[in-house]
Amino acid sequence: MIFALFGHGRFGSAFADLLQSAGHTVRIHDPHAEVPAALACPTPAAALAGAEWVVLAMPVPRMEAALRELRPLLDARHTVIDVGSVKEHPCSLLDEYLGDAVPHAGTHPLFGPLSLARGEPLRVVLCASARHPQAAERTQALFESLGCAVIPQDAATHDRAMAKTHALAFFIARALVEMGVGDDLSMAPPSFLGLANMLAAVRGDAGHLFAAIQRENPYAEAARAELLEHLDAVHRRLLASDDALAIPPPAS
Known part of the structure; x- marks a missing residue:
């Protein structure tokens, strides 16, 4: 063809x-x-x-x-x-x-x-x-x-799912790349190496992909705001020496 x-x-x-x-x-x-x-x-x-x-x-x-x-x-x-x-x-x-x-x-x-x-x-x-x-x-x-x-x-279900996966992954990875995290992986534990592919994808992006998945997806902004709220909540609980930091089981 x-x-x-x-x-x-x-x-x-x-x-x-x-x-x-x-x-x-x-x-x-x-x-x-x-x-x-x-x-x-x-x-x-x-x-x-x-x-x-x-x-x-x-x-x-x-x-x-x-x-x-x-x-x-x-x-x-x-x-x-x-x-x-x-x-x-x-x-x-x-x-x-x-x-x-x-x-x-x-x-x-x-x-x-x-x-x-x-x-x-x-x-x-x-x-x-x-x-x-x-x-x-x-x-x-x-x-x-x-x-x-x-x-x-359907398109709407796709975009909602991508907002909570693709968009958030690139958002987190972009911040890590700009922090210089992952430049040297010689002492990175296996738990961090799982992020290496995500960091490589962001580094290889020409810029328009990151912009598209953040700005063109109508659900991405709300997903980023929710992530930031949860990060701030975890940060505050750590500062308060909160012992209730166990990861909840995935929703069934």
């Missing part, structure tokens, strides 16, 4: 490699990045020529402008997916700009260059558009063919 990929950042580059390793043809248009000459297309129309799949892999804040530019070139022959780490806003943009005319689905691959390099299991969240159930079926089949476990979910 032929894929038109718009965006060649860290994830777009890794996803292009994954598609090519599965035998697909990839054409890339990204005026903001250095694209390998064999894959680069000078215009969106050149990237779309003969393509069945259209992958929006640009930073989330650029997505609306990209859809506005691409819309006159798209029709029912294409299936459009985005790969953003938040889903409510991107999915609403897909519905708004593509409507009933162009099949589309929202996705969030829960992997990146680091996890691909480590050979970790691949998972992807699939947020179907009610207008295009068949596009969701095709998208699920595509990711399964790439070796991914697919998790169907």
Whole structure:
């Protein structure tokens, strides 16, 4: 199959490699990045020529402008997916700009260059558009063919879950990186080494991923505030020599 990929950042580059390793043809248009000459297309129309799949892999804040530019070139022959780490806003943009005319689905691959390099299991969240159930079926089949476990979910539930996981993990890791924590792991105990992957992900981020998962997720701000409240409460209990510091069991 032929894929038109718009965006060649860290994830777009890794996803292009994954598609090519599965035998697909990839054409890339990204005026903001250095694209390998064999894959680069000078215009969106050149990237779309003969393509069945259209992958929006640009930073989330650029997505609306990209859809506005691409819309006159798209029709029912294409299936459009985005790969953003938040889903409510991107999915609403897909519905708004593509409507009933162009099949589309929202996705969030829960992997990146680091996890691909480590050979970790691949998972992807699939947020179907009610207008295009068949596009969701095709998208699920595509990711399964790439070796991914697919998790169907609605966009709001996805973003709430990401606010309490993805967004908080990056928030904590960003603070640790800015403190210089983890620069020297020679004496780090095993309990800390579990954070190493999170720190590496933040260090490797170009900046737009952190901004997107914090600012574009409508539930992230409340999650950060709740975390800070709990950190402050634990801090105060430590200062007060409170003995009731046992970790409560997970909610059933």
